[in-house]
Amino acid sequence: MRGLISTAHINPSYKPMPTMTTTVIHKLVVIGVGLIGGSFALALREAGRVQHITGIGRSRENMRRALALGEIDEIADNIESALKDAELVFLAVPVGQTGEIMAQISAYLAPSTIVTDAGSTKQEVVAAARSHLAPHLKNFVPGHPVAGAERSGAGAANADLFRGKNVVLTPLEETSREATQKVTELWEACGARISRMSANRHDEILAAVSHLPHVLAFALMNHVVSAGADGSNDAHDNDLLRFAGSGFRDSTRIAGSSPEMWRDICLGNRKALLNQIDAYQKELTVMREMLSDGDGDALERLFARARNAREHWLKSLPG
Numbered sequence: 655m656r657g658l659i660s661t662a663h664i665n666p667s668y669k670p671m672p673t674m675t676t677t678v679i680h681k682l683v684v685i686g687v688g689l690i691g692g693s694f695a696l697a698l699r700e701a702g703r704v705q706h707i708t709g710i711g712r713s714r715e716n717m718r719r720a721l722a723l724g725e726i727d728e729i730a731d732n733i734e735s736a737l738k739d740a741e742l743v744f745l746a747v748p749v750g751q752t753g754e755i756m757a758q759i760s761a762y763l764a765p766s767t768i769v770t771d772a773g774s775t776k777q778e779v780v781a782a783a784r785s786h787l788a789p790h791l792k793n794f795v796p797g798h799p800v801a802g803a804e805r806s807g808a809g810a811a812n813a814d815l816f817r818g819k820n821v822v823l824t825p826l827e828e829t830s831r832e833a834t835q836k837v838t839e840l841w842e843a844c845g846a847r848i849s850r851m852s853a854n855r856h857d858e859i860l861a862a863v864s865h866l867p868h869v870l871a872f873a874l875m876n877h878v879v880s881a882g883a884d885g886s887n888d889a890h891d892n893d894l895l896r897f898a899g900s901g902f903r904d905s906t907r908i909a910g911s912s913p914e915m916w917r918d919i920c921l922g923n924r925k926a927l928l929n930q931i932d933a934y935q936k937e938l939t940v941m942r943e944m945l946s947d948g949d950g951d952a953l954e955r956l957f958a959r960a961r962n963a964r965e966h967w968l969k970s971l972p973g
């Protein structure tokens with residue numbers, strides 16, 4: 655079968671399990687070679703799972719860096735030639751761009767080309783695929799690596815980013831088992847743990863554990879900047895920031911993330927995120943009342959519950 659070749663042809667020291675075939679992608683096309691696209695490319699290359707990687711990007715400078723860092727083998731001249739003989743297309747652009755890119759690539763996809771993505775929201779991506787990739791849905795596998803950083807661009811990519819991390823796949827009814835299986839194998843080769851669920855469930859979960867925390871970090875950062883005596887961004891002039899320590903630094907790390915990416919994520923998962931913001935505001939109100947009542951026992955119980963939950967969660971993490 656095309657695309658399913660033993661890595662024994664590539665790496666002579668590799669000994670495959672007798673009954674297993676290992677997926678090696680002859681040609682991978684990464685659209686958006688930033689933190690996630692570049693890391694996926696590097697991880698697959700390091701695992702010996704890809705032979706040739708073509709990159710499509712928006713910024714020439716970033717694409718040159720991706721080439722120099724070995725994330726891609728070539729920078730595409732145009733979409734048509736980039737997609738020729740492509741076996742896998744990986745979309746790793748801000749989610750708001752997904753529909754437009756799907757519309758641009760759909761005419762050039764061979765029937766066998768698998769398309770997958772890394773978008774942080776899934777219902778919106780699935781809706782875009784239904785609008786623009788209708789003839790191709792059996793080979794479309796929506797995905798989301800729950801791993802990342804506050805840094806962006808090809809220069810931030812690293813081959814180990816997905817090691818031990820969750821990747822959620824939200825295949826459509828139309829998605830073929832073969833396509834899902836292939837994408838699963840590739841993420842596993844990057845060291846990730848794969849889960850499958852509906853796009854709706856994915857978006858509810860991520861609204862709570864990823865999208866809300868980012869909104870809170872952006873809000874906290876802005877609040878402290880504005881609350882400083884002269885509202886200055888400059889840490890030397892702002893009398894609050896000047897004294898901020900590691901607690902503030904840890905709590906606001908993710909406020910260093912890409913504003914464009916987070917604009918798209920928040921708008922793309924607006925309903926679930928609004929629900930989470932409302933629920934969180936209730937939690938804050940409860941805490942505020944305890945504080946205003948001077949109810950130290952209640953506050954301590956509430957803090958202890960949070961600390962215990964966090965300790966249990968940390969223990970449950972791999973490695």
Ligand SMILES: NC(=O)c1ccc[n+]([C@@H]2O[C@H](COP(=O)([O-])OP(=O)(O)OC[C@H]3O[C@@H](n4cnc5c(N)ncnc54)[C@H](O)[C@@H]3O)[C@@H](O)[C@H]2O)c1
Pocket residue numbers: 685686687688689690691710711712713716745746747748749751755772773774775798799800801802803804805806807808912915919
């Ligand atoms: N950063 C994270 O922690 C993280 C984690 C998991 C998933 N994601 C998702 O992965 C995707 C990529 O995020 P990232 O962190 O790699 O962002 P990034 O900014 O590092 O990379 C995105 C790249 O896409 C390029 N790009 C933008 N619009 C384009 C277009 N129309 N055509 C071609 N290239 C275009 C940009 O120039 C940039 O190089 C997003 O959908 C994001 O939601 C991000």
Ligand SMILES: O=C(O)C(=O)C[C@]1(C(=O)O)C=C[C@@H](O)C=C1
Pocket residue numbers: 773774799800801802803804805863864865908911
């Ligand atoms: O570690 C970080 O900086 C991240 O924000 C990574 C993070 C997250 O955990 O919220 C951000 C967005 C993604 O869609 C997945 C992962």
